Amino acid sequence: MQVWLLLGLLVALLVAILMLTWQLQQLLKVDAMARQLPHPTFWRLIAGGTQNGAGLLGYLILRRRWPVQAVLDQPRKRQQLKISVLAAFAVVVGLGVAVLVVLLFGA
C-alpha cells in the first residue's frame, strides 16, 4: 500500500515538475520577447532549466541591459503565466513534502 502511495506521489511530482518547467519557459519567452533579447531560446533554456534558481538569478542580471519595450510586452499573459508558475510550484512543494513524510514516517 505504502509503495503504491509513494509511486503515485512520485508520478504526480514528476508531472508537476514538467508543468512547472513548461510554464516557466513560457513566462521567460514572453519576457525575452518583450525585451528583444538576443538568442532568447538559449537564455530561456539556461534560466528555466537549472534546478536551484541560479539560472533565473543569472537571467535577471543579464536582462537589465535590455529594458521592456512597452509595445512588445503582453502584461496580461505575463500575469497569467506568473500565477500558473506559482500554482505549479506550490503543487511541487506540497508533493515533495508529502513524499518526504511518507518516506520518513510511512513505516
Place this chain on the structure above:
Amino acid sequence: MIGEQLQQARQARQLSQEQVAEQLAVSRQTISNWETEKSYPDIERVLRLAELYQLSLDELLRRDPQLIHAWQVASDQVKLGRYLAVLLGLNLLLTLGILYLNAFFWLTVSLFLGLVVCVSGCFYVLIKLI
C-alpha cells in the same frame, strides 16, 4: 503621450537625436525608443530632458500615466531585490543549521520546513521580478 511630446520638443529646439543622446550620455537608439514609446526614461533622465527642452515637469508627467507606472514597477523591483537578498541569506543560514545541528531530529525537521518556506519565498520573489 510623452513620446510624441519629446519628439516635438526636440524638433522645436532643432536638435537631432544624436545631439540629445550625447547630452544625456545614452545611445541614439535609446532616444528613438523613448520617442516611439518602446521604453521610458528614468526619473533622472526626465529631469534632464525637461531642462534641455525647457519644459515643465508637470507638463511632461501629467500626460502619460504609463510613465508613472513604469517608475512604480522599477521601484517595486528594487524592493523585491532587497527581499530576495534577505531570503537568500536566510536560506544559507538554514542550510548551515541543517548541516551542523542534525543530531537533534525535531530541530532538523523544523529547520528543513523553514528552508522549504524560505525557498518558496525566494521563488515567489524571483517570479514577481520577471
